[in-house]
Amino acid sequence: WDHLRMRRQNKMFAAAGVRGPIQAPLLGNAPIFMIGESAETMLELTKRLIDKHGKNLQITMFQEYGFLTADPPMIEAILSSQQTITKNNLYGLLQCWLGTGLLLSTGKKWFRRRKIITPTFHFKILEQFVEVFDQQSAIMAEQLYARADGKTVINMFPVACLAALDIIAETSMGVKINAQRSPDFPYVQSVKVVSNMMAERFMHPLQRFDFTMRLFFPLQYRKLMQNIKLMHDFTDKVIEERRHTLQQTLPNTPAAEEEDDVGSKRRMALLDVLLQATVDGRPLSNGDIREEVDTFMFEGHDTTTSAISYTLYLLARHPEQQARAFQEIREVIGDDKSRAVTMRDLGELKYLECVIKESLRLYPPVPMIGRHLTEETTLDGKRFPAKTNIILLTYHAQRDPQYFPEPEKFNPDRYSPENNSSIDVFAYAPFSAGPRNCIGQKFAMLEMKSTVSKMLRHFELLPLGEPVKPVMNLILRSTTGINLGLKPRVY
Numbered sequence: 001w002d003h004l005r006m007r008r009q010n011k012m013f014a015a016a017g018v019r020g021p022i023q024a025p026l027l028g029n030a031p032i033f034m035i036g037e038s039a040e041t042m043l044e045l046t047k048r049l050i051d052k053h054g055k056n057l058q059i060t061m062f063q064e065y066g067f068l069t070a071d072p073p074m075i076e077a078i079l080s081s082q083q084t085i086t087k088n089n090l091y092g093l094l095q096c097w098l099g100t101g102l103l104l105s106t107g108k109k110w111f112r113r114r115k116i117i118t119p120t121f122h123f124k125i126l127e128q129f130v131e132v133f134d135q136q137s138a139i140m141a142e143q144l145y146a147r148a149d150g151k152t153v154i155n156m157f158p159v160a161c162l163a164a165l166d167i168i169a170e171t172s173m174g175v176k177i178n179a180q181r182s183p184d185f186p187y188v189q190s191v192k193v194v195s196n197m198m199a200e201r202f203m204h205p206l207q208r209f210d211f212t213m214r215l216f217f218p219l220q221y222r223k224l225m226q227n228i229k230l231m232h233d234f235t236d237k238v239i240e241e242r243r244h245t246l247q248q249t250l251p252n253t254p255a256a257e258e259e260d261d262v263g264s265k266r267r268m269a270l271l272d273v274l275l276q277a278t279v280d281g282r283p284l285s286n287g288d289i290r291e292e293v294d295t296f297m298f299e300g301h302d303t304t305t306s307a308i309s310y311t312l313y314l315l316a317r318h319p320e321q322q323a324r325a326f327q328e329i330r331e332v333i334g335d336d337k338s339r340a341v342t343m344r345d346l347g348e349l350k351y352l353e354c355v356i357k358e359s360l361r362l363y364p365p366v367p368m369i370g371r372h373l374t375e376e377t378t379l380d381g382k383r384f385p386a387k388t389n390i391i392l393l394t395y396h397a398q399r400d401p402q403y404f405p406e407p408e409k410f411n412p413d414r415y416s417p418e419n420n421s422s423i424d425v426f427a428y429a430p431f432s433a434g435p436r437n438c439i440g441q442k443f444a445m446l447e448m449k450s451t452v453s454k455m456l457r458h459f460e461l462l463p464l465g466e467p468v469k470p471v472m473n474l475i476l477r478s479t480t481g482i483n484l485g486l487k488p489r490v491y
């Protein structure tokens with residue numbers, strides 16, 4: 001039966017003109033990925049496959065169908081459709097931490113949650129977060145002075161990661177976890193341990209399923225579960241406390257206007273918006289809220305860490321663009337290094353925005369996006385079998401010379417007002433696109449502008465250390481670190 005199904009499905013791919021490497025009986029294309037390849041070579045391997053077989057690729061792993069695409073019209077067909085919102089099976093391994101929060105849910109649940117969560121990222125809410133971005137990036141800069149001697153090689157990834165964790169905890173849960181000042185705080189440790197273990201699970205076939213991981217890596221599995229429990233307990237406690245506080249406050253006072261004990265305005269966290277939300281007249285339960293808060297904690301820190309580190313790295317290696325970005329910052333924010341930035345300042349940093357966009361093109365924190373076809377579906381005029389696992393190779397689409405001339409070149413002017421309209425939104429989709437795009441996109445852009453501008457106000461970025469070797473490890477990291485040097489900026 002399986003054999004017949006495979007034959008029928010193979011025919012469907014052939015009729016659609018989608019080709020791929022020759023399949024071995026039973027194993028399909030699995031040997032290609034297992035022999036001589038590793039997580040580190042995945043981006044190069046997929047590039048070679050595209051060069052050989054085309055931008056639409058059929059890859060079969062054992063009995064599972066895979067369809068990989070780096071073709072913008074096909075990416076558009078997949079991302080624009082409401083029918084293709086179910087995630088690829090690979091995302092399942094995040095479920096033990098994130099439950100079926102927004103990133104992983106599907107069908108009606110996803111639709112309802114997306115509707116409730118969208119207002120959470122309203123302009124008025126984001127505006128209050130600018131202060132958090134500013135304060136936490138100031139701590140990052142302050143701590144880096146000790147290493148800013150113009151000689152020391154600094155791997156920005158772990159540094160930016162702690163700042164990003166502080167930011168996302170304070171904005172999503174309303175708590176200061178002081179990751180930068182006390183990196184040993186148990187919750188911080190657990191987020192780091194679990195994020196790293198998830199990245200490893202993603203790449204290791206025997207760790208991918210709970211039962212195989214429990215069987216072959218029992219100690220690792222136990223460690224993973226213990227750390228997840230610690231994080232869940234922490235989030236539960238915060239939710240209970242915030243619910244209690246919210247119930248105590250005057251019903252007519254908008255939370256954003258409240259004052260705390262010391263008379264300063266109390267900031268509204270993303271969690272507070274969720275606590276006040278109702279679905280069909282009923283509030284969300286603590287369990288419902290926890291999966292969303294955990295999803296923010298995950299989606300909202302590793303991604304921005306990767307983006308901030310790569311942007312600083314690129315600026316360190318492109319002095320001309322660095323000088324231009326700094327000049328703009330000086331014109332908008334002025335010469336007082338201690339002045340806090342405002343939402344308005346960030347809006348005026350137009351060139352910096354182009355720099356960040358270009359960095360997200362070359363080094364997208366989410367280099368691939370996955371989907372799963374639950375039924376036979378026609379996409380861009382081609383018919384695909386049910387149960388196909390789809391991978392959108394956005395990393396490669398964003399380096400396609402047909403869409404981006406001189407694709408390897410760092411050129412922020414691609415996004416200048418004159419050029420911007422010629423960018424194809426499905427060839428360039430670092431935040432995904434369509435109904436299931438990144439809900440935190442504006443939040444992320446403000447955070448990145450805030451941290452990168454803070455770094456440029458304090459330091460000259462120098463091209464020190466080994467060049468990056470991008471690797472897809474849940475998000476885009478680099479096997480060699482994301483290195484640079486720093487020198488205090490005098491002006």
Ligand code: HEM
Nearest residue numbers: 102103299300303304307365366430431432438439440444
């Ligand atoms: C540079 C930073 C970021 C990048 C590049 C990024 C990228 C993405 C991408 C590509 C997706 C689609 C994933 C998919 O379809 O499988 C996504 C979804 C999502 N992102 Fe982001 N993200 C960033 C920052 C953030 C932040 C800061 C938050 C929260 C505060 C966030 C929350 C989410 C959520 C909740 C989803 C799921 C949306 C849904 O399925 O409806 N992201 N992000």
